[in-house]
Amino acid sequence: MDALNRFETKKTFLWTRLEWLAGLGVAVFLTLTHLGDIRWPVFIALFLVIDLVGYVPGAIAYRRAGGADIAKGYYVAYNVMHSLLTSMVLAGLWAWLVEPEWALLALPVHLFGDRGLFGNSLKPLGTSFEPIRHPAFADFEGAYASAASPRPVAVESPTEERKPADAVSPASA
Numbered sequence: 001m002d003a004l005n006r007f008e009t010k011k012t013f014l015w016t017r018l019e020w021l022a023g024l025g026v027a028v029f030l031t032l033t034h035l036g037d038i039r040w041p042v043f044i045a046l047f048l049v050i051d052l053v054g055y056v057p058g059a060i061a062y063r064r065a066g067g068a069d070i071a072k073g074y075y076v077a078y079n080v081m082h083s084l085l086t087s088m089v090l091a092g093l094w095a096w097l098v099e100p101e102w103a104l105l106a107l108p109v110h111l112f113g114d115r116g117l118f119g120n121s122l123k124p125l126g127t128s129f130e131p132i133r134h135p136a137f138a139d140f141e142g143a144y145a146s147a148a149s150p151r152p153v154a155v156e157s158p159t160e161e162r163k164p165a166d167a168v169s170p171a172s173a
Contacts (some may be wrong), residue, residue: 002116007140016115020112020115021117023112024113027105027123028034028109031105037100043105046090046106050081050082051110053081054079054082055081061074062129072125075123077127078122082111082121084111087107087111087157
């Protein structure tokens with residue numbers, strides 16, 4: 001995956017999940033080594049608030065809609081609550097306004113678990129709220145898998161000038 005090819009193959013997705021699982025392992029290790037130092041009501045509240053605000057309302061709306069489209073606000077709520085940036089801001093504010101504490105490990109445990117164990121990340125607005133393979137993505141995967149020898153296609157980007165696919169740069173000649 002790169003800036004011009006924003007997709008993952010099954011193998012690159014597996015490697016990404018393994019990285020998230022490694023992060024989960026570190027967060028769980030720290031949690032286990034500090035069991036006596038964790039304020040458990042805070043840990044549980046921080047762990048649950050991510051889904052209580054970000055997932056549960058959208059899941060209820062999705063089920064009530066019978067799988068039809070739901071308001072995009074549910075996607076935004078999910079993405080905000082499941083964002084590592086949001087968790088870092090929350091943890092930073094908590095540490096500053098309340099106190100730094102081991103209960104904050106609930107945030108990476110939850111997010112790394114979602115990504116590593118379940119393969120869930122942020123939700124694109126054009127997909128189903130619950131995981132259902134998008135027909136256009138299924139078509140793309142089939143076309144990508146059956147391509148014998150893919151030829152790169154030149155695409156204009158802000159950082160590179162347009163070149164024909166067969167162009168040879170002086171550095172590579």
